[in-house]
Amino acid sequence: MGLPAADFAEIINNIQAEIAAARARSANAAPRIHLLAVSKTRPAAEAAACWQAGQPLGLAALAENKVQELLEKKSKLPADIRWHFIGHLQTNKVKQVLGQAELIHSLDSWHLAEEINRRAETLQIVVKCLLEVNVAAESSKFGLRPDELWDFCKSARDLPGVRICGLMTVAPAVDNPEQARPVFAELRSLRDELRQRAEKVAYSHLDLQELSMGMSNDYKVAVEEGATMVRLGSLIFGARVYR
Numbered sequence: 380m381g382l383p384a385a386d387f388a389e390i391i392n393n394i395q396a397e398i399a400a401a402r403a404r405s406a407n408a409a410p411r412i413h414l415l416a417v418s419k420t421r422p423a424a425e426a427a428a429c430w431q432a433g434q435p436l437g438l439a440a441l442a443e444n445k446v447q448e449l450l451e452k453k454s455k456l457p458a459d460i461r462w463h464f465i466g467h468l469q470t471n472k473v474k475q476v477l478g479q480a481e482l483i484h485s486l487d488s489w490h491l492a493e494e495i496n497r498r499a500e501t502l503q504i505v506v507k508c509l510l511e512v513n514v515a516a517e518s519s520k521f522g523l524r525p526d527e528l529w530d531f532c533k534s535a536r537d538l539p540g541v542r543i544c545g546l547m548t549v550a551p552a553v554d555n556p557e558q559a560r561p562v563f564a565e566l567r568s569l570r571d572e573l574r575q576r577a578e579k580v581a582y583s584h585l586d587l588q589e590l591s592m593g594m595s596n597d598y599k600v601a602v603e604e605g606a607t608m609v610r611l612g613s614l615i616f617g618a619r620v621y622r
């Protein structure tokens with residue numbers, strides 16, 4: 380079961396080379412791109428092997444989309460592993476996840492932001508979050524509408540426990556990754572626009588640097604369009620089997 384560390388090293392090396400190549404061919408690419416390995420559904424030992432092999436090769440963190448699974452794996456594995464949370468977060472799980480993940484990619488409602496803030500203030504921490512954006516307005520997806528973002532950012536002044544570090548999106552599932560390009564380009568332009576507006580009014584609670592976009596099928600296009608974080612699962616671990 381699971382891949383030996385040498386295979387993870389080879390896979391991650393190849394991915395880093397692809398990321399570097401995609402970056403080199405586009406003027407819109409970000410100067411630094413963080414590779415995240417999405418270890419959801421994979422056993423803890425496999426996640427650990429991936430981290431061990433990947434971290435020296437620039438793997439930035441492991442990412443999980445379910446609170447319970449994140450906590451279970453974390454409790455079994457070395458404390459130096461960095462974790463991000465990328466799934467839809469229910470308000471009743473906020474308490475459990477705070478302090479456990481360095482970045483929450485999936486802040487998708489004001490109600491959730493208020494709950495994160497409330498818990499963060501109790502713990503006296505500031506929680507780094509990305510705003511999840513439903514760029515293509517798919518009814519099946521979580522995420523804020525593009526036209527809600529600026530009001531959300533402005534109102535977040537009143538939530539000192541929440542730090543908004545950028546935007547995240549899950550592109551529509553398409554056959555040809557080129558079809559996802561407009562979605563990624565749109566997320567970049569939304570981030571740039573928000574950043575300009577925030578600079579004008581000197582909002583210090585906003586730090587709109589990050590663009591979390593790109594998965595196994597479309598990460599090269601996402602890098603070309605300015606991703607600062609790509610979230611790769613099946614490309615690193617193989618196809619997921621849901622049990």
Ligand SMILES: *Cc1c(COP(=O)(O)O)cnc(C)c1O
Nearest residue numbers: 417444465594595610611612613
């Ligand atoms: C599962 C998941 C990924 C990784 O998907 P792959 O296609 O396996 O790379 C990335 N982002 C989110 C939010 C996910 O849930």
